[in-house]
Amino acid sequence: MHLCYLACQATLPGSSTRRVDAYEHDQMVENLSAAFEARGGRVTAVSWDDAAADWAQFDAVMIGTTWDYYDRLDEFLAVLLKIEAKTRLYNSRALVEWNCHKRYLKDLAKRGVPTIPTLWADKATPEVIASAFEQFGCDTLVAKRQVGAGGDGQHRIKRGEAVPDMPYPMKIQPFMSNILKEGEISFIFIGGQYVFALLKTAVEGEYRIQSCYGGKEQVVTPSSDDIAAASAALSALDEVPLYARVDMLRGEDGGLMLMELELIEPFLYPVQGPELGAKVFEALQNLPYRSSRV
Template sequence: MRIAYLACRLTLPDSPERRPDAFEHDQMMECLSAAFAAHYATVEAIAWDDEDADWRRFDAVLIGSTWDYQDHLQRFLDRLAKIESQTMLFNDSATVRWNCRKTYLKDLSERGARTVPTVWLDRPAGANVEQAFDALGSDDLVFKRQVGANAEGQFRLKRGDPVPPMPEPMMAQPFLPAIQSEGEMSLVFIDGAFSHGLVKSAADGDYRIQSSYGGREKPCTPDAADIAAATSILETLAETPLYARIDMVRGTDGDMLLMELELVEPFLYPLQADGLGERIYDAAARRLSTI
């Protein structure tokens, strides 16, 4: 089996200006390469926008550290469609097209998922930004890009703060104190089965849990109720994704709320798991065996 691991140029080892979080790409490659090699299979990292790549020489392509896709969305989606016309793609392009815009949270809410309350601002401006505080009943909001990653272009604003330029469609959510006190829980699923869990915490004085901002993580064992809640979200999907990371945070009532369902290019935290590479190999092998 030969697999391509789809990356972006700034996560590849030979990049002259690697991203500060590119070590996460290295961790995933080490995890996958070791597991696949045990089965005489290979994993090769390739930039998604590499014009010289021949996707037909791979049995499948696994979307990995494509962490600039949000700034080139249509080009990225077009490239995925091309790849899918030549080989298997995990996760498939229809799933990515739906999941790359955070408006998918509307669909999940309608299907019964408990999500963080959200106001959608397709054209953010002073007036509707101020109205979001009233609509959400909070004086402390986080504004995120509807197509975004790694908290880029994200703002935490208190009522009355100056409104910064927000040229992209945005979403507003109340700031949840549990992010700083308890952290964000991530549950990783491979082929629909729970793999491992972890808690991500922000650096002192921050609320962003990504490693780019000093975030840190530790393994955890979610209780049965948390796993059931995450599993119920996956069960609303028409197709089971090969990989999924479900990010949840505790609401003010004590219940866990869905923050993100990550199906495009999530980091899967291999250092907090035992056997992640083997599980991904088995899942890919099962799917390829049905072709």
């Protein structure tokens, strides 16, 4: 089994523009490589926009640290189409195309998955933000790009503050204070099976929980009800993904609400879940493949 781990120029070692959080790429590749080599396989990291890449040489391609895809979305999706014409792609292009736009949350809400109330805006003008404050009856909002990742272009806005310029279509939500009290719980699934969970918390004075903003994470043992809630969100999909990170936040009623269902390029925390690579190898042997190819 020769696996291609799909990256980008900004996460590959040796890049002159390497991201500050690219060590997460190194952790993923190290974990996967150790597991695959122990089972007679190997892993090669390739930038998704490498025009010289021979996708046919790989038994499968796993989308990994492609952390610039959302600013080059059409190009990225076109490359995924080329990959699927040559080998197995995980997750499938169809799933990626659906998941790359945050409006997928509307689909999941219709399927009964608890989600955070959201106002969708093509342009988050001051008038739209004022309307959101009234609609949600809150004093703090969070505005996020409808196509984006890693907190890029995200804003927390308090009532009465100046509204920043937001040049992208945005999703606007009431700020959920429990992100500061308990934190965000991330459930890691491989081949549709729950593997482990983490609690991610923000540093003092910050609300974003990503590592590039100083966020911290620790392994936790969720209750059976919490695991069931994450599993139910994943079960709402039409296909079983190779990997998924289900990010959830506890509501005022004690139940979990879906923040994001990460199916494209989520970091899967291999240090906290060292069994991750072995689970991926096993899933690749057993998971039915569903291609977007016509």
